Amino acid sequence: MECVVQGIIEAQHVEALDVLLQGLCEGQREAVKTHEICLKSKPISSFADSRALESLETGTVASELHLLCDLSKRPHIWTVKHIGGAMRGTGAEQLPALVRNIVESKMSNNALRFFYAVGYKMDYELLRDGFAYRFQRAFPITVTVTSVCRLPKQHSIDEATPVTPNIQLVEVTAPATADNFSDVVPAISSFAEHLSPLVNLSKPGSFAGIVSTASTAAASLLSRSDRLEHRV
Amino acid sequence: MGSQSVCLDSRVLHWQPSAGAQVTSQTLVDLFRSIESMNGVRTGRWQITAAQHRPFTRDQAMAIDCAKELLGVAFSEFASKHYFVLRAERMVVEADSSIQAIMEKLQVYRNRLSMVFEGFQYQLGDFQLKAGRAVLSQAENLRGIVLEVEYSPVSSIEKTRQMMQEFVDLWQEAISAQSMSGRISLLEPNFAEYALSDTYTWQHTALQYIFLFAYFLSQSQRA
Numbered sequence: 001m002e003c004v005v006q007g008i009i010e011a012q013h014v015e016a017l018d019v020l021l022q023g024l025c026e027g028q029r030e031a032v033k034t035h036e037i038c039l040k041s042k043p044i045s046s047f048a049d050s051r052a053l054e055s056l057e058t059g060t061v062a063s064e065l066h067l068l069c070d071l072s073k074r075p076h077i078w079t080v081k082h083i084g085g086a087m088r089g090t091g092a093e094q095l096p097a098l099v100r101n102i103v104e105s106k107m108s109n110n111a112l113r114f115f116y117a118v119g120y121k122m123d124y125e126l127l128r129d130g131f132a133y134r135f136q137r138a139f140p141i142t143v144t145v146t147s148v149c150r151l152p153k154q155h156s157i158d159e160a161t162p163v164t165p166n167i168q169l170v171e172v173t174a175p176a177t178a179d180n181f182s183d184v185v186p187a188i189s190s191f192a193e194h195l196s197p198l199v200n201l202s203k204p205g206s207f208a209g210i211v212s213t214a215s216t217a218a219a220s221l222l223s224r225s226d227r228l229e230h231r232v
Numbered sequence: 233m234g235s236q237s238v239c240l241d242s243r244v245l246h247w248q249p250s251a252g253a254q255v256t257s258q259t260l261v262d263l264f265r266s267i268e269s270m271n272g273v274r275t276g277r278w279q280i281t282a283a284q285h286r287p288f289t290r291d292q293a294m295a296i297d298c299a300k301e302l303l304g305v306a307f308s309e310f311a312s313k314h315y316f317v318l319r320a321e322r323m324v325v326e327a328d329s330s331i332q333a334i335m336e337k338l339q340v341y342r343n344r345l346s347m348v349f350e351g352f353q354y355q356l357g358d359f360q361l362k363a364g365r366a367v368l369s370q371a372e373n374l375r376g377i378v379l380e381v382e383y384s385p386v387s388s389i390e391k392t393r394q395m396m397q398e399f400v401d402l403w404q405e406a407i408s409a410q411s412m413s414g415r416i417s418l419l420e421p422n423f424a425e426y427a428l429s430d431t432y433t434w435q436h437t438a439l440q441y442i443f444l445f446a447y448f449l450s451q452s453q454r455a
Contacts, residue, residue, distance in 0.1 A: 041340070063337065080327070082334045105331040108435070110427070114325045117318050119287070119298030119340050 001176045003097040003184045005192050005201040007208060008167050014130075014145060016218035017170070017198050019225045021133045021143055024194060028135070032146055034128045035069040035157055037112065039120040063101075065120065067111055071157065078111040079104055087181075096189040098203040099181050125151055127160040130168065139184050141174045141191050167210075170199045197221075240360060240382035241392045241432040244440035245400065246447070247377035248417040259412070260377050263363045264352060266406045272354035278362055279308040279350040281369070282445040285341035302341050303445070304332075305438040315438035319446075322426050324435040345370065347445050349378050358384050359399060366448050376448040379416060387432045389423065419443045 009017060022029065063084045070077040084101030086092070092099060107114070130146030147168050149160035172192055176184040192201040197217035200208035211217070247263065249255050268274075285302040305315040306329070314332055316325040335341060351364020362380035367373065381399060383392050404416050421443050423429075428436055 041338075065334075065338070080331070080334060082337055084337070103330055103333050103337065105328040105334055107328075107331070108324075108326040110323060110325055111327075113321075114316065114318070114323060117299045117321045117323065118302060 001099060001178065001181060002102045002173050003099050003176050003181060003188050004171065004173045004204060005097045005188060006172075006204045007170045007195075007199040007201040008210060009145070009170050009199045010210060010214065011147070011166050011168055013198055013214050013218040014168055016214075016221040017145060017195070018131065019221050020195065020198065021145075025133050025135045028133055030132045030134070031072045032128060032130045032132045032144055033071040034146075035071055035125065035155075036128060037067040037069075037125045038123045039065040039067060039115050040123040041119055041121075065115070067115065076109065078107045078109055080107055080111060080115070095185050096192075096203075097185045098205075099176065099185065102175075122154075125155070126163075127151060127157060128169075129160070135191070137187065137191070139174050139176075139180075139187050141172060141188060143195075144171045144173075145169070146171075170195070170201065172201060239387070239432060239434045239437070240384050241387050241389065241396075242380055242382040242437050242440070243396050243400070243418060243420070244437065244444055245379040245381065245416050245418050246444055247379060247414055249414040253413045255374055255377055255414075257365070257374065259414070260351070260363065260365055262410055262412050263377065263379065263407070266403065266410055266412070267354045267356070267361050267363060269410070270356060270403065270406050272356040272361055274352050275355050275360075276353055277350070278353050278364065279348060280441055281306045281346055281348050282441050283346040284344045284445070284449075285335075286344045288339055288342040298340060303442045305441050307434070307437070310434060313434065315435060317426075317439060317442040319442070324426050324428060324439050326433075326435055326438075345449075347375065347448065349441065349444075351378070360384070361403075366444070375452055376444075378444060389430050389432055389436070419447055 018029075063082060066081045066083065068079045068081060070079070082103045084103075087099040127149040128144075128146040129149060130144065132142055132144040135141040135143070145168055147162045148164070149162050151157065152159050152161065172188055172195075174184050174188050195201060196211070198211055198214050200211055202208040247255060247259060249259070283304045285304065287298055287300065299318050299321060301319065303317040303319065305317070307313070312329055314327050314329045316327070316331075317323070346369040347366055348369050349364050349366050351362060354361045360382040362378070362382070364378050365374055366376040366378055368375060381396060383396060400416055400418070407416070419440070421439050423436055423439065426439055428439065
């Protein structure tokens with residue numbers, strides 16, 4: 001399981017967010033460059049339709065299968081991520097973060113060929129380019145700030161162009177279990193408060209917009225950072 | 233994808249009884265004795281599970297565009313990883329053991345049958361020997377006897393080929409001295425066909441066990 005909140009930030013304020021995150025976690029910054037391939041089962045027969053129908057009948061939420069290739073490391077690391085449906089019910093709706101089932105597995109570099117062979121095909125692909133910070137508090141929290149890029153041709157990583165050049169995606173996630181998610185959600189929510197001068201974080205799917213006063217907060221953060229650098 | 237556990241260059245062999253002879257539990261006991269007669273020191277137990285999966289369809293008339301057979305291997309000594317082999321596609325895949333949970337959630341394949349290889353392992357200088365039985369997980373009757381020779385210092389298959397063969401010949405001599413009716417036999421897959429390099433990895437071992445699994449299944453179907 002994982003708990004997650006998301007938001008967007010104008011690209012011009014990303015530097016200030018970087019400064020803010022660095023101040024919060026004492027510089028555990030990592031580059032993020034991930035090729036993400038979303039897979040779906042091949043609809044050659046009525047198999048996919050029957051699965052969709054079954055999903056409607058049972059009320060389960062359709063899951064997603066993503067294949068991630070971490071391009072920031074050599075050799076590249078492949079991971080398959082099964083994203084299950086979000087937790088449902090009145091209690092879950094009132095939570096400030098989305099809680100969903102996640103299962104991940106690192107794989108050898110023939111992972112894409114493997115999934116093609118076992119009945120999957122590429123739905124879409126994208127490149128996430130940016131940075132991440134990992135915080136070790138009561139629960140490990142990861143913040144990723146990325147520009148989401150489309151690939152004009154299949155697997156053309158080098159030709160990736162941002163989908164929204166002026167906007168970047170901010171995602172805050174923390175691993176959880178069925179036993180501790182009720183503690184992890186408040187932790188992630190309270191952490192999100194630290195970032196609120198620059199980014200509104202909410203559950204994926206419930207868009208909270210950009211922070212109207214982000215320019216002032218960003219200017220203040222950057223000038224404070226400059227003053228600190230001069231003092232050092 | 234790098235493996236955390238040390239992988240030794242290995243040859244997976246099996247016991248081929250002479251024409252008309254049967255493989256029994258006593259055969260395995262005699263093979264343990266043959267290793268001990270070469271001063272092999274028993275160091276512990278081992279277990280490997282191989283499984284065959286078929287596409288999951290409630291209605292057999294529904295054709296799914298996917299491989300008709302998916303084979304999996306799990307090693308007790310390297311439990312953090314799981315291996316898949318697609319024979320028709322000539323592919324070996326290494327993944328974290330959590331891949332099994334993902335494959336279960338996808339519900340594309342269902343487990344048809346599993347075979348457990350288990351026995352004792354021995355240390356003999358730089359060589360590590362394994363001998364054990366192969367049984368279907370649903371039934372206890374013996375499907376075959378597996379023998380494995382691992383050699384630690386070198387990891388290139390070509391460099392160790394002759395040394396391994398010489399060792400197997402030596403072991404065969406020790407077995408013949410016990411008047412056992414049969415011989416050690418090797419089913420070596422063509423690793424290059426599966427895009428596996430000359431540098432030995434767990435994927436090589438997984439592929440060898442899959443070949444042996446398929447061989448034992450074909451033998452029992454013939455019987």
